[in-house]
């Protein structure tokens with residue numbers, strides 16, 4: 001390992017931001033904290049993007065590693081122990097100063113701190129803890145902090161640090177435990193799911209419990225019981241009434257998926273979908289919220305005697321896509337299980353890009369699989385906000401997304417019998433299933449149709465984009481254009497809309513100003 | 524038809540609204556225009572609005588009282604918009620709003636409401652952008668200074684946000700186009716000023732030596748993944764017009780320019 005002595009802060013920043021860039025998340029949402037006189041910082045519920053990097057990704061937080069030294073040897077990672085890269089380590093004070101000075105200049109919303117494994121997971125977490133502790137107590141920083149949980153770290157430090165942070169995340173890394181074993185020898189399904197469960201428990205111990213995230217909010221809208229109730233029932237296999245489209249059931253009942261995802265197999269206690277509480281085995285009794293510990297010190301960084309909550313902005317995770325031959329179905333089934341059982345705020349997908357020369361990994365000469373990644377994000381959105389369930393989009397028979405069409409269009413074409421829907425009458429839930437109609441548009445339609453008739457012109461002026469939607473709706477009984485409700489015809493029409501976008505997603509660096517015209521045609 | 528010509532100032536437009544309502548001739552068609560739009564039509568009677576803060580205050584109060592703070596907030600945004608038709612948009616919207624009541628906000632299909640929504644969206648989108656894109660640079664005296672050239676008048680919409688989170692700092696937010704600034708200090712909170720350009724431009728020159736600008740540029744470059752380079756996406760999300768005053772895009776000099 002090349003450890004360099006005497007690096008300047010600038011050199012360290014270069015190395016440790018560069019090493020952190022493969023982590024996808026950079027959002028600063030989920031916490032709301034008003035400014036307090038005499039202290040720097042506040043937090044905005046929806047988060048704020050401060051810049052966009054050359055790859056188009058939002059920069060909201062100072063995303064750095066504390067250190068890129070690592071004793072683990074995950075095959076997909078540039079920082080793996082056997083990799084020949086320059087190494088650097090920040091001191092906690094250096095991180096605090098950078099955070100404060102960047103924040104004052106409005107470069108950032110806060111800090112996203114991750115790290116390679118220095119000496120041991122627990123040692124690393126305690127350095128991260130020290131950093132957050134200094135920021136909150138010595139510097140009295142009121143801005144946003146996202147901290148990574150290192151798999152295998154001591155439970156005590158994970159519990160403590162959660163009161164200093166807004167969000168925590170533990171990376172799932174790979175969707176099957178077989179792949180994890182093969183590619184990340186230092187980690188196991190157990191050491192990854194354990195801290196996730198711990199975080200979940202911590203959030204539930206907050207006064208008022210944990211408010212449900214987007215996934216459960218929309219599941220409830222679609223008639224499911226609330227998550228706590230649901231989780232108390234016998235597994236997830238019974239909690240969805242109706243059509244049997246049910247991620248819980250897939251896991252519980254389907255040996256095919258069970259074998260493939262591996263999520264359920266490891267050491268019996270790790271069922272994502274059983275009612276029995278495996279944490280009893282996982283988490284030894286000890287200090288903390290699990291045994292009624294108070295953490296008054298960590299909780300007291302807020303002013304006026306207020307006590308902070310545990311991970312108030314919730315947890316997220318990320319998976320690497322395309323490194324281990326998994327199907328979209330496997331990935332989405334795992335995501336849905338994570339949303340259901342851990343109430344993740346977000347699952348992020350990171351298209352695999354080979355940065356090491358390990359022969360067990362596929363080459364990526366054309367760059368990361370951007371279009372596939374895009375489809376996964378679209379589908380993820382459909383789960384969290386549109387009331388779709390994994391099985392409706394991908395399943396045993398169609399395990400992968402259609403790369404040519406977005407998942408909602410693809411679904412709609414397979415279900416033409418449900419269309420067209422009448423804009424003046426269709427329930428909100430049904431409007432949401434129309435390709436091209438998003439949450440905002442559906443809300444605007446429902447709001448305004450109470451007061452008068454809508455026509456295509458008023459839809460457009462409300463901001464409803466019709467280039468896809470017009471195949472699937474009628475407005476006062478009329479189609480916008482004389483189209484045939486027929487699979488081949490509509491598919492061709494939608495493809496002509498999508499081709500351009502698909503091309504752009506897979507060729508991000510080729511800039512064509514002409515896209516303007518394509519975007520505004522069709523209508 | 525009677526046409527009221529207002530200045531491009533919130534108080535003037537609201538005074539215009541007041542005068543229009545007070546028009547003694549029943550059922551006369553009335554329009555409000557910004558006086559510099561220059562077009563005069565035949566068969567119209569033009570009247571220059573004499574800004575009267577008391578009248579403006581009265582209109583604002585009755586909006587808040589009878590229509591609620593959300594409608595007032597919409598109107599406030601529109602009054603700051605850069606749009607030639609905004610005086611008339613506010614006037615015709617309010618006329619409708621006072622006859623229908625607060626639920627006017629839901630009636631998106633009406634053209635008067637649609638126009639207000641459009642204008643609010645334009646102003647608030649730029650405001651949201653600027654919450655993130657404003658860049659301060661530090662001067663040797665320890666005053667943080669940010670320069671911007673927003674399309675719409677944003678200083679009044681941004682000052683409160685920064686005064687809250689940067690309450691420990693002395694800072695100046697400066698709209699170069701309108702020569703309008705918000706000045707904040709921990710002791711006195713913030714206030715708006717107009718036209719003090721010289722001192723401010725000198726401070727901006729001094730702030731170009733802020734050493735953190737370079738560290739930010741190093742971070743900005745290091746955090747992008749080369750194999751994902753995507754200028755189209757970057758430009759959609761961070762339009763060119765914001766970049767001249769953003770530290771990470773000013774490579775000739777540091778600071779905020």
Ligand code: SF4
Nearest residue numbers: 070072074077080116
């Ligand atoms: S633990 Fe694995 S993924 Fe994390 S830095 Fe070390 S080698 Fe990379």
